[in-house]
Structure formats: C-alpha cells, structure tokens
Amino acid sequence: MTTCQVPAALIHQIQQELDEEEEEMMVFLCRDLAPDLANADLRELLVALNEREKLSLLGLSELLYRVKRFDLLRRILKTEKATVEADLARSLSLVPDYRVLMLELNENLEKEEVRSLIFLLRDYTPRMKMAKDKSFLALVIDLEKLNWVAPDQLDLIENCFRSIHRIDLIKKIQKYKHEAAMCSAHSQPVYVNALQASLPNLSLIDPPYHSGIQNVNKEKSKNGQSLILAEPVHMSIQESGAASYEVFDDKYRMQSQPPGICLIIDCIGNNADMLEKTFRCLGYDVHCHKYLNMKNMNQTLIEVARLQKHRNCDSFICILVSRGNSTSIFCTDHTFSGFPLEQVKVYFRADSCPELVGKPKLFFIQSYIVPDNEQECTSLLEVDGNDENFLANAEIPWKVTIPQVADIFWSHCKVNVSTLEKSSNSSSYYLRCLAELLCSPHKRKLSILDIHTELNRRVYEWNKTADPGQQYSLLLQHTLRKKLFLSAI
Known part of the structure; x- marks a missing residue:
C-alpha cells in the first residue's frame, strides 16, 4: 500500500457516521478532484480518489474538519482540530479556497433564504430543476454548469445576497477576492465545472485569480440574446494589506489558535x-x-x-x-x-x-x-x-x-x-x-x-x-x- 492510500475500512467507517447533509458537503468539496465523477456518491468518490492516489489521511482529516466533524477527527483518525489547522496553515490543503468559501456561505444561510435565492435565479437556470428543497450547494453546482459561477466569477451571487440583505456574506466574498488577488501568479487552484469536464479541449486548471470584476451585465446566453442583470455591487478592495481590514473592522478578530x-x-x-x-x-x-x-x-x-x-x-x-x-x-x-x-x-x-x-x-x-x-x-x-x-x-x-x-x-x-x-x-x-x-x-x-x-x-x-x-x-x-x-x- 502506498503512503497516499487510505484503508477502505476507514472510509466505510467515516461514511457511516455522516448524515446526508454532511455527505453532500464533502462531495461538493471534492468536486474538482474527480470531475468525471460529478454524480457519484461520497463512498464511490472517496474510493476513486484513493485509487488514484489523490486521497491521504491528511486530506481525509481536512474534509472532516471542513464539515465540522471534530469528534470523528479525534475518535477515528486520532488527530486534533488544532493539528489539522496547523497543516492547513502550511498550505497543505486538498480543497480549493473557492469550495471552502461556498461551504461557509452555505452554513450561514437559512432555508428560507435559500428559497429566496432559488426564486431570484430562476431566469438564469431555466433548464434546471429548481426544487423548493434544493440546497445552496446544489444551486451553486447548477450555476457552475451554466458558467454563471466560478472562482473568479461571483458577481451574480453577490447581487443575489444584496437582494436578500446579506451584506455580511458579500463581505466574505470580497475578502476572498482580495486574498485571491494577493496570491502569487504561480498559485493556480484546480477547478473544473461539469460543463468543462465534458469538453476535452478545455484545461482543467484555471488561469491565476485576478482582482478585476467581470462585467456580468454584458454576458450573453448561447442563443445570442442579452441577459440583463442587476448592477454589480461596487465594494472597494484596498490595495494594501493593512487597509483591507477597514472592511471588517466591525468584527472582533477571532483568528488565533486557540481562540x-x-x-x-x-x-x-x-x-x-x-x-x-x-x-x-x-x-x-x-x-x-x-x-x-x-x-x-x-x-x-x-x-x-x-x-x-x-x-x-x-x-x-x-x-x-x-x-x-x-x-x-x-x-x-x-x-x-x-x-x-x-x-x-x-x-x-x-x-x-x-x-x-x-x-x-x-x-x-x-x-x-x-x-x-x-x-x-x-x-x-x-x-x-x-x-x-x-x-x-x-x-x-x-x-x-x-x-x-x-x-x-x-x-x-x-x-x-x-x-x-x-x-x-x-x-x-x-x-x-x-x-x-x-x-x-x-x-x-x-x-x-x-x-x-x-x-x-x-x-x-x-x-x-x-x-x-x-x-x-x-x-x-x-x-x-x-x-x-x-x-x-
């Protein structure tokens, strides 16, 4: 067995401990790691990643950490939350920051707010099945398939959050954009949506993040008709790292480990x-x-x-x-x-x-x-x-x-x-x-x-x-x- 592989019994044990919502979150986090398995369930996905030597105990620990199952970290993987956080601080991350951001947004939305988002986005996902009980993560996947949402294309979601008065979530996106803009040109997170996966000539790696905001007002549908969107939210992103804290100065800093x-x-x-x-x-x-x-x-x-x-x-x-x-x-x-x-x-x-x-x-x-x-x-x-x-x-x-x-x-x-x-x-x-x-x-x-x-x-x-x-x-x-x-x- 290679050092990258995880025992099948361990995968089975963890999968049995997770509820349906937690499984959905894990599958979403792994979506870019196996684009050909976009419709697989969690066990099938983890087994495939393990066989392709893309899954390690460290990666499995991160997935449990992202879905807040710290009890399983300790009981099954014999590690602690602080240990995983230290590894992530050293950039040993399996999951792209974009996926982490979407998961954080999902955790901060109530069901009624998700239903409001589904209604607001009806015009942009006409062919998708917009069930009332659809989760925010499932909605994001639908938008990714239509190229409305991507790591460097989040204006549509920002506009919807403004419509439901969730300015705090807009600030999260703006913080993500600012940090992404500060990344080195060599930092290229792997990301692919289901539509790209079906086209063999498209690269599986996006170009480096950039700080420019795309003008979604000028996007066109495949039939050539213009799609008129709400004006994008203009929130300034400071050039210097010190000044960027001005946007978040209404919150106490809670980043130390331990807090x-x-x-x-x-x-x-x-x-x-x-x-x-x-x-x-x-x-x-x-x-x-x-x-x-x-x-x-x-x-x-x-x-x-x-x-x-x-x-x-x-x-x-x-x-x-x-x-x-x-x-x-x-x-x-x-x-x-x-x-x-x-x-x-x-x-x-x-x-x-x-x-x-x-x-x-x-x-x-x-x-x-x-x-x-x-x-x-x-x-x-x-x-x-x-x-x-x-x-x-x-x-x-x-x-x-x-x-x-x-x-x-x-x-x-x-x-x-x-x-x-x-x-x-x-x-x-x-x-x-x-x-x-x-x-x-x-x-x-x-x-x-x-x-x-x-x-x-x-x-x-x-x-x-x-x-x-x-x-x-x-x-x-x-x-x-x-x-x-x-x-x-």
Whole structure:
C-alpha cells in the first residue's frame, strides 16, 4: 500500500457516521478532484480518489474538519482540530479556497433564504430543476454548469445576497477576492465545472485569480440574446494589506489558535463536563475546576488572569456555576460569606489584565440562589484583584485608548437552589441551551448577541411550563464594541 492510500475500512467507517447533509458537503468539496465523477456518491468518490492516489489521511482529516466533524477527527483518525489547522496553515490543503468559501456561505444561510435565492435565479437556470428543497450547494453546482459561477466569477451571487440583505456574506466574498488577488501568479487552484469536464479541449486548471470584476451585465446566453442583470455591487478592495481590514473592522478578530482560554469553575459539579466538551470543540484552551472553596476560587482567578498566553489569544471566556445570591457566589464553603461577582470582572479588566485589552471577555454565570433566611452573615472574603502585587506583574501600556470596562459580555442566570434539591445531577437548562446553540453548525455562526437572543427565547419558553420555584431569570449586560463570532467566519 502506498503512503497516499487510505484503508477502505476507514472510509466505510467515516461514511457511516455522516448524515446526508454532511455527505453532500464533502462531495461538493471534492468536486474538482474527480470531475468525471460529478454524480457519484461520497463512498464511490472517496474510493476513486484513493485509487488514484489523490486521497491521504491528511486530506481525509481536512474534509472532516471542513464539515465540522471534530469528534470523528479525534475518535477515528486520532488527530486534533488544532493539528489539522496547523497543516492547513502550511498550505497543505486538498480543497480549493473557492469550495471552502461556498461551504461557509452555505452554513450561514437559512432555508428560507435559500428559497429566496432559488426564486431570484430562476431566469438564469431555466433548464434546471429548481426544487423548493434544493440546497445552496446544489444551486451553486447548477450555476457552475451554466458558467454563471466560478472562482473568479461571483458577481451574480453577490447581487443575489444584496437582494436578500446579506451584506455580511458579500463581505466574505470580497475578502476572498482580495486574498485571491494577493496570491502569487504561480498559485493556480484546480477547478473544473461539469460543463468543462465534458469538453476535452478545455484545461482543467484555471488561469491565476485576478482582482478585476467581470462585467456580468454584458454576458450573453448561447442563443445570442442579452441577459440583463442587476448592477454589480461596487465594494472597494484596498490595495494594501493593512487597509483591507477597514472592511471588517466591525468584527472582533477571532483568528488565533486557540481562540482563547476558557475558565470553567463548577462548584456544583453538574455542568463542567458538558461545558468542557463544548468549548474544546470550539478550539478553546479549557481550564476546568470543580468544587472550589472561596480561597481556591480567588487564587485560580488571579493565576488565570496572569497567564501570558492571553497575549497570543483573541478572547477569554469564564463560566461560573455555584450557589449564591444576587451579587455573590458561595463556592463550597460551609459559611455563606460570598465571593463578589463584580470582583471577577475586575481581575480581567484592562488595568488588571493588559494582555486582554481590546479583546472580548465573556462571562456566563449560573447562580443557584439561596434564600436570605438560609444565609449566614459572615464577613466577605478579602480579595486582591487590584492590589499592588497583582498589578506589579502586569505591563500596563502608557496609553490605553480603550476604556478599562470595555469588551465585556456578562450573562447572569439565576434559579432557586431548590432546583438542585429536585435533581442534584441535572445540568442547568440555561447552560444546556447555551452548549446546544454553540454546538449547532448553523447557530454558532451567529454573533454572540444573536445567540443570546435565541438563548433568551428558549429560557422563557421553558419558564412558561415550569413551576414558579423552578423558573430561570436571565440578565445580559455588555460593553462590546464590535460584533463577536465565536466561530471563524
């Protein structure tokens, strides 16, 4: 067996784990690698690529990475998401950037939006079967067959996205065009559509990408009649790399690997495993602690705030689960002295943690509220989040133009402690919904504010049928200055 070949049993095992939508995505990604097998199913396609020595374990890892099946990377291929990303960063990619872009656009479209696109494109695909349940990827393939869409011909899709008010997706295309224009003339991604594959005299390799936008208004159909399209979207593409960031300055940068440190402190013990799995899947460096008393809680927060690794990360996440009251958490101490929640913010503000200046800091708090008559009145724990010793280890910039309290996202959920008495092993519904939303391929592509809106809706739907003592109260406060997407877009 050559080093390029993959065991047939491995292909079979992976194919059995994928659902229909994931198989469609993989076939789409491989479309250029075997143009003569445009109508093959996934197994047939992978077997053919394997026999032609075009498929390797590295390539198979990339395909699973592209369809977000990180669990199969770990369980079947015995590799990690970060390892695949490192390989892709070294340009060891099997899939052309154009295919990756189309897949990202597909993940960001709702079914209703795809139906709108199908309607808008009826005039350009008159011979194609435009079923209502057609996917965006299937629609792209139809357009490729008619030469309406190609790696350097995306104006038609841009115009349709403007019609459905998806300017964010237009920006994705413009970013792709800009990066393609910066590529060397020697970088020639292999691309072929089904129409080209049927014509033997056409090259299977496109000429290098160029930054010019084709004037689709002057395209003609095969019968010579002019096809009048909407005016192309004119969005300037900056010549210099630095200036190109102006288009995307409304979003926080989320490109570091890992995207940040995620600190989980679960003093109840019923949520930590679920949360750890969720944020590891998102690529975070997770630090998980259970059953801390207040002294250890304070020390853990200080140690994490001092980590130099924040410098190379783009965000920070902190999740706290404990008994408490409206302003403090009790940890595992028998005396309800309380650790002030406001102090948690202080540790990670710009003055205390300069490595996180300008970066989003997310806090998710689940408090199981203990009634006042059950709390012991003892003194609060002394904390040193802003003392001289703590700040002495931080290199404070001479000029900090971003407010110290900026870039904080604070989601605080409260529920009566009697919820634990009813089922001590049951996880928080609030945190369970948060994990589900972040694990959903479509939902996690939303901004964090949109995700929290959906979280609000689910929690309040729960409250409609829950006993008054089991209802959740959810409060969101934030000082974010930009849109935040936990998944790279």
